[in-house]
Amino acid sequence: MQQLTAIVTGASEGLGKSFAIELAGRDINLVLVALPGSGLPELASFIRKNFAVTVHHLEIDLTHTESYAEIFTWLKEQHITAHLLINNAGLGNWSWFEDKNIAFYKMQIELNVITPVLLTRLFLAQADASVTSYILNVGSLGGLFLVPKKQVYGATKSFIRYFTKCLQLELYGSNVKLSLLSPGGINTKPELLVMNNTLKGISKATVLEPEQVARIAIDGLLKGKKEIIPGVVNRLLVLLNSLLPAYIKDNIIKRRLNTILVS
């Protein structure tokens, strides 16, 4: 079988790093993209040393959309066709709407919405129609549930949900498989490591380790799953969400909001 190549955005840390390692473990070549100064060359060299795959890395600020063309021009020059696109880069937040400035929201929307849309467009343009291509868009359970303090983040992930589901319809019958990953909490950044470990009960059970999420996601992507929800508890929550009447859900969120307000 021809060796595949995957583009992973936001690859230097957290879930992106786990995607890179998971794909390398499946003998898939890598084009890793992340911000300059985020440890990307070190990760690339680690993967080259420990796995039998080719690794390229591009230190790019993805909020500069004009750099996207460069990525694909560069791939063409290298005679690399990408078979997988992992739209992972994103910016989260956990704050009241008025606590962040407009530059933050602009960057968040650019990175979470504009970047995956444009990269998907450019990726499809270079895809080899004779083999299967795969796109994984990282959404969030936050795109499905209303979560206070995640107003803009959740909205960007709702956008990704609609975009992915709609494109799945458009690409039906083509040689492109598109999956939406909807994870719950993931133990990635230091502040999340602290926060997630103070959780108890069901909330704690919704949180997974990044390498688990990456493994489940790539499994699902290669199988052509439309939506991947890692974790039994998370799948249960989604099921409950579709069964419960709206007024009960509203009540739960309001009560949750009250506990957040007092904390």
Added chain:
Amino acid sequence: MKVLVTGATGFIGRQLCLALATAGYEVRALCRDTDHPYLITHPNIEPVLGNILYKQTLARAMDGCEQVYHTAAMAKMWCRNPDDYHETNVTGTRNVLETAKSCDVEKMVYTSTCGVWGPTIKHPMTETDPRITGFPIAYERTKYLAELEVQQFVKQGLPVVIVNPSRVYGEGPVTDSNTVGKMVSGYLKGTWRFIPGNGEQVANYAFLDDVVAGHIAAMSKGVMGERYILGGHDISFNTFFETLQLLSGKKLDMVRIPLKLIQFYSQLEWLKTRLTGIAPVFLPEFADRLKYDQKYSSNKAITQLDYRITPFAEGLSKTANYLRGLKNNDLGIKDNESRDSINPIHQGSELNQPAQLCNN
């Protein structure tokens, strides 16, 4: 010169106190109990009562010290109160850093762990390699968070060097965190008779004397903000017990326990602890770790700190002889250290040894 050592009754800290005292330093040995049996008596060692969770006691202890070695940590497998890891390892470290800053300490060495890298894939990890999994093990997670605290203070100009010992073994008391000591003494007593999986899982074993010398070298030659792995040889469980058998002359029939069984058992243990609050013998996050090697390269320390690695057979032989000597002497076998919480690993039964297989 006056130096402060936190964690002076710990496995690394007490030996570090002795090495510094022997070299002529005036050592202030910070401990929560100045009558602690593990505290080494030496004319150059002055026991100082204090606790890294109380900043006033730290300031008193650090007053007039030019150098600080921060070795104190919560390194056990399990705590009744899971917040203890964060309190001791992160908040405690921040307290030490803040105090060092206000006391104008000239240099500080922070004892981290190779556990901040944890599992490895093929080649031994170096200082620049990434961590490849999450942080399900509380000790590793909080030591990683503590390193971030250190880096914050380095940015503000505090000269701190980080050292990362691997799985340390050597001549010292069998404490909760001296995991190799428990394996060796268990083997010598004939109570440790099993090997996990096929026994090919590799870990890195660092000899205590090397690690102590590495601390002192890091203080004199280490570059501020840099990390140095202080490791030893990469050894599989099979090689570990073959070496131990050869040098002790004691041959036990070792049972190889399948990883699946260990995992299943760890789930039961987790459930038991959840339901009854009784200390677990072994937890799922440690069972998962048995799937990976933990190999680390000390090359940076070797080239930059003149770090030296004692051959494994030599180090293990010294350790075994030392532990044999302890049999007649109660000191190493009883663990008086854990007065703050119920001692999880060492509650009498030899059954609860498997937890020693994983940590660094």
